[in-house]
Amino acid sequence: MADASPRTDISTDVDTDDKNQQYDRNQSLVAVASDSSDRSKDKSDHKTLRRLAQNREAARKSRLRKKAYVQQLESSRLKLTQLEQELQRARQQGIFISSSGDQTNAMSGNGAMAFDVEYARWLEEHNRQINELRAAVNSHAGDTELRMIVDNILAHYDEVFRLKGTAAKADVFHLLSGMWKTPAERCFLWLGGFRSSELLKLLITQLEPLTEQQLVGITNLQQSSQQAEDALSQGMEALQQSLSETLSSGNLGSSGSSGNVANYMGQMAMAMGKLGTLEGFIRQADNLRQQTLQQMHRILTTRQSARALLAIHDYFSRLRALSSLWLARPRD
Template identity: 75%
Template sequence: MTNGSPRTDTSTDGDTDDRAPGFNNGQMAVSDASERSRDQKTLRRLAQNREAARKSRLRKKAYVQQLESSRMQLTQLEQELQRARQQGKYISSSGDAQSISANGALAFDVEYARWLEEHTRRANELRGAVSAHAGDAELRIIVDGLLTHYDDIYRIKSEAAKADVFHILSGMWKTPAERCFLWLGGFRSSELLKMLISKLEPLTEQQLLAITNLQQSSQQAEDALSQGMEALQQSLADTLAGSQTPINSPGNVANYMGQMAMAMGKLGTLENFIRQADNLRQQTFQQLHRILTTRQSARALIAVNDYSSRLRALSSLWLARPRE
């Protein structure tokens, strides 16, 4: 019995030693799996960070290229303006009306290029604030600044129309695709509101009703201005048609001069039509801003800027298309 007891103890110790390595190996396997899981999560997070950084660099590069393109266009316009000054095309003591008109249009093009560059900067600032979920107070400051910036272009256009109303009316200061939708030197407020309704959802019933009423009243005002413009064109055509006898006949010189004076008087109302159309656009923006919340107004302004940017991009693609 004395000899059997140590053997029993030795056998027990041996069994314990045999189990220990397997138990330790299991712990190590679990630890390795956990470590690999953490490594995979870390790798995925690093890959996501690299992708986000890459996209950020691409966005920044595209924005810098856009600013550089705008700067080059502005520089080119300023150089043309400087050459015009050197060539003496500005208003001279002789009062050359054609020179006044040409340089008024050129000066407006330079001012518009500056305005558009600043507008793009403000719109991008607003987009960044919305993406970063900025507070209403911060958004309100940016939105109000952008609306005030819109007021600037109406003032600039009003001054330019005094020098060359046909330049503003024809929209030659805009890209071809923008001119396709031009109405009296700008956009139709009613069409813009139709586009914005789908971009601003969800809207309350009260907001939707107010925007619908605003769209209808804008449409009625546009129709009235369009009818007035058509009546002016018809009246101008009738005046210019006048007598069919030769102009250089002695008896018709005075009649001809009278007809041209009447036509000049009718053309003077074109400036008023452009002013009324811009007032309608300005009031529509202001009323829409009062209907919407600050965040909705921000989204509306971003949508309008995106729409205009796409029209300009469409023009660039159209002009650069391959031709057979």
């Protein structure tokens, strides 16, 4: 019993030392792992902070661009208001300022500037009528009320065709150029207005469901409008070709002798006579547009006609809005 006691103490000490060494190694491994984890976490935090900083900078630049864009829109709106005021003053004074800006001619009120003012007034009244129609449709008004509003809008379209007929006598080139329209509208301008056939294509998709008879009627109207438009377009091409041949006949580089002057005056007289037919082209194109609207109204029900007029208005409103956005776009 006395001999065993020392051996037991030695064994116990050895086991304790091994456990201590093993513990120290484990602690070292834990420390290394912890240090590695801290470094990885620091690196991840650094990337996160850098990404957040980049996002804040991108958001700041986006806000600046948006602010500049809004300012440009507001500036364009103010310029438009100023232009409308100038047009109103010009109409009251009975004057016309030429497109070149270097000439002022007295007019009787039937010129390009007067037409622009009258058209702006027509458009304002048209918007009011469309708002009235939209409210009636949304409130499920009866057919009698809708028919009255639709008839008023169609009669109002007749008024703009009358205004254009008067303006064509004063300055047919102003109507053909489309300068009374917004830039996006001018992209689709045809002989001083819209193509009836294109609007009918739009309406076929907007007015579904249509009865088979209505679909046939709208399709036939679209095709006949297309044929009439093609005929007028061919007539305009022929007129342009004829004018070109008239103006290019003879020796363009000859001196101003009496014979050449007479030839020149004869050419100008012929060209003027051919230009006189432009007014007829405008009148025929507007007649086609007017008849198409009336035929469309006969084919559709009152409620469908109301939806058709709203769709036409919304289409042109979007073109005008697109023009405003285009003119106010950032240019950097």
